[in-house]
Amino acid sequence: MTTEPSVLLFFIDGLGIGERGPFNPFDGLPAAAPLAIFSGESPERFRDGIVVPTDPSLGVAGRPQSASGQTTILTGVNAPALVGYHKQGFPNKALLEIIEQHSIFRQLKQLGVGPITFANAYTSRFFSERPRWVSATTAAVEAAGLQFRTVADLNDGAALYQDFTNQLLIERGEDVALRNEEEAAEVLARLCAAHRFTLYEYFITDKIGHAQDMVLAKKVLTSLARFLRELLTRLDLDRTTVILTSDHGNIEDLSIRNHTLHPVPTIVWGSKREKTAARIHDLTDITPAIVELLTNIN
Numbered sequence: 001m002t003t004e005p006s007v008l009l010f011f012i013d014g015l016g017i018g019e020r021g022p023f024n025p026f027d028g029l030p031a032a033a034p035l036a037i038f039s040g041e042s043p044e045r046f047r048d049g050i051v052v053p054t055d056p057s058l059g060v061a062g063r064p065q066s067a068s069g070q071t072t073i074l075t076g077v078n079a080p081a082l083v084g085y086h087k088q089g090f091p092n093k094a095l096l097e098i099i100e101q102h103s104i105f106r107q108l109k110q111l112g113v114g115p116i117t118f119a120n121a122y123t124s125r126f127f128s129e130r131p132r133w134v135s136a137t138t139a140a141v142e143a144a145g146l147q148f149r150t151v152a153d154l155n156d157g158a159a160l161y162q163d164f165t166n167q168l169l170i171e172r173g174e175d176v177a178l179r180n181e182e183e184a185a186e187v188l189a190r191l192c193a194a195h196r197f198t199l200y201e202y203f204i205t206d207k208i209g210h211a212q213d214m215v216l217a218k219k220v221l222t223s224l225a226r227f228l229r230e231l232l233t234r235l236d237l238d239r240t241t242v243i244l245t246s247d248h249g250n251i252e253d254l255s256i257r258n259h260t261l262h263p264v265p266t267i268v269w270g271s272k273r274e275k276t277a278a279r280i281h282d283l284t285d286i287t288p289a290i291v292e293l294l295t296n297i298n
Contacts, residue, residue, distance in 0.1 A: 005272075006240045007290050008192050009104075009199045010228070011137075013066060013075065014206030016249015016262035017053055023255035025217035032221045035228065037265050047232045049242075050273050053263040055282035056248045063259045065093045066206065069247030069283060070136035075102035076287035090133035099136060104287045105144035108197055113294045116197040119188055121149045121159035123174060137201050151176060157187055161200055164188075164227055178267060181223060185230035192240055196294055209250030212259050217251055232269060239291050241270035245286055 004224035017037050020027045026036040036047035043051045056064040058072065060080035065088035071079040075098055080086045083094045083233050091099060100106075118141045127148075134142075141148065149159035151174055154166070161169050166176045179187075192198045202224065208217045228244070235242065244267040249260035266286070268277045276289050 003239070004196060006192060006198070006295060007151060008235070008240060008285070008295050009197070009208075009290060010242060010243045010244040011201045012205055012244065012246050013070075013071075013201070013203035014209045014248060014250030014259070015246035016251030016252045016260050016264050017201065018249065018260065018262050023214075024252050025214055025221055026252060029218055029221065030201065032218075032225045033266065035221060035225045035265075038264070043265075044089070046229065046271065047237065047269055048233075049129070049232075049267045049269045050277040052266040052268070052277050052280045054245060054266040054280060056180045056246070056264050057261065058282055058284065060084075062086050063261060064248035065089075065259065066247055067095055067136060069165075071095045071098055072283040073245060073247060073286045074104050074136055074140045075099060076104075076284055076291075077102050078284050091136050091139060095098075095136070096139055099139040100143045103140040103143035104197075104199075104290060105146055107138055107287070107291055108294060109144045109146075111291070111295055113196050115195045116144075116146070117191060117195045117199075118146065119160050119191050119198055119200040121151055121154040121161050123151055123169070123172070130188065135200070135201075160184055160187055160200065163204060164202070165223070181227040182230050184227055185234055188231055189234035192235055197290065205251045209252075209254065209259075212254045212257060214254055217254060221251070235269075237270045241268065241272050243268055243276070243286065243290065245283070247283070 017039050018024045019039050026032050033044045037043040056069050058078050058080050064088040067087040067090055068079040077098050153159035166179050169176050246264040249262035253260050266280050279289055
């Protein structure tokens with residue numbers, strides 16, 4: 001366990017700040033706090049978290065997309081502006097070059113900040129049948145030459161799958177145990193305690209947004225919010241700054257299959273939350289804020 005200041009970047013794909021109404025699964029779902037944030041309303045400040053409505057459009061016309069938004073979050077580079085458009089799905093060659101040079105993991109490694117880690121587990125199939133396209137997160141980890149966590153690590157209590165309950169892994173035939181929110185939170189809290197920087201990625205929200213499944217959305221958001229609340233009660237927030245953010249809106253408006261134009265919530269917890277929140281305006285600010293937190297020790 002390290003006693004130096006640390007940061008957890010909790011990335012949730014497809015989480016925007018929408019209006020109340022029948023197509024927003026957060027409306028009338030108090031169990032989804034502190035993720036239930038509505039445009040023009042003051043959100044519940046669980047554990048004194050500060051919510052910053054954050055611009056994912058970055059001055060580029062069109063709907064924000066995953067590949068370019070995640071590249072921006074994980075590098076601090078305005079990727080849509082640099083390539084001239086919002087890129088959906090997986091990073092192309094231009095975005096991969098940005099990640100290779102500016103990955104948050106690579107920046108921290110070059111600055112001597114460590115240990116650092118990606119908390120998510122990969123299945124053996126990923127390594128044996130390397131996909132043609134990889135996520136921005138995968139590319140960011142590889143840019144720093146870090147080791148990926150596996151299902152074996154997950155079974156040892158040293159990793160989480162992006163579905164932190166493991167239900168999806170079980171459905172795919174992996175020999176893993178089902179986890180509840182408290183058990184998953186305990187695993188991630190331990191990883192945070194052992195590292196200066198930890199990234200955890202969750203993207204079921206984006207899939208549900210595209211599917212426009214209200215029933216599943218309410219179920220998943222309730223579970224995700226409970227996981228987050230359990231996690232925050234287990235972390236030493238005097239030492240650890242938690243930054244939760246997203247790449248674009250989606251699940252907050254199930255009237256459409258597309259991403260939204262809404263701002264995304266960046267929520268900051270920890271003793272340095274006010275200073276950190278004050279410097280975040282759009283997705284380019286996430287990586288610089290993390291670097292400052294981990295190198296400017298005051």
